[in-house]
Amino acid sequence: MMIYLNNYNIPSDAKRVYSTPENRHKHRWKKNYAGFSDFQRNIVGKCPNDITLEQAQNLLEEAITDPPDEFNTDPYPKRLYNVYKGVIYLAIGDGRSNRYHAFPADNIKSMDKETLRILEERAIASGDENSFKKWVEDNATRRSKL
Template identity: 35%
Template sequence: MAIFPYLRPLKGVKAEDMVREAETKQPKRVYDKGERRHKHVGKGAHPTIEFDDSQPKKWVGKCPSTLSEVERSELLNKAIAAPNGDRDLPFPKKVYVVHNGAIYEAQTSDHGRSYHGYPYKGKLSTSILSKLTAMAGKDGCSDLFDKWVDDHIERHGA
């Protein structure tokens, strides 16, 4: 118990079990906006998908300018991990979450230490979409979510 001297076991719970549980808990994901990274920051209170005039197929998801650091971290930590495909990684490369009906994707570029998120447009598997649909229902934004899916998401695979 020397590792965590401030922890007191609950009645009937061994101190060793508490330490083991604390050590095996999934660490919190850290949001990293990045220095000088303004590409994904919008000007209004709603997420948008914008297209590059010189490359009409290239899109950029713009986050609401009103989304706080605390909200970003909370969203990141409730996000659903997507399978890594054929890659055997100890962390999810991409995670997805719903906020006010919009789907956000966050990716890591530093082996799962931190993630950067933005509104998402593209293909999503039926299994990820099902989980996001449940999240939207729980958050009370199913109508906005359904509109986002209709406008921006292509169902793909299982």
């Protein structure tokens, strides 16, 4: 059986899987908040030290996809978004599998407006509206390399 999600035909038993990258240390730091740091001349999103693998998996399962792209023929979405404690997280996959890794998102200004609206609604519902607005304002144009 297939489910239809934003133009993707995904097997209904294909649960999204949070996959920890080999170089996980570069996406996590010792601070209890999300942010960015320099790593080999690149800006890298850093996850807070208190987020668990179970929380990351739950956020991934509830994440929303980029808007449909008529030219994308990959069976899985490449980019997923969610918000946690007011911070927007971007999960990246290769489009050919259900495995993703995530990190704090930057360059918010380039995000799809409907995606941003949904994330803002989620932040409001969780009581993180002010943190969300600050994250969007502070990271509207920052550009990291993926």
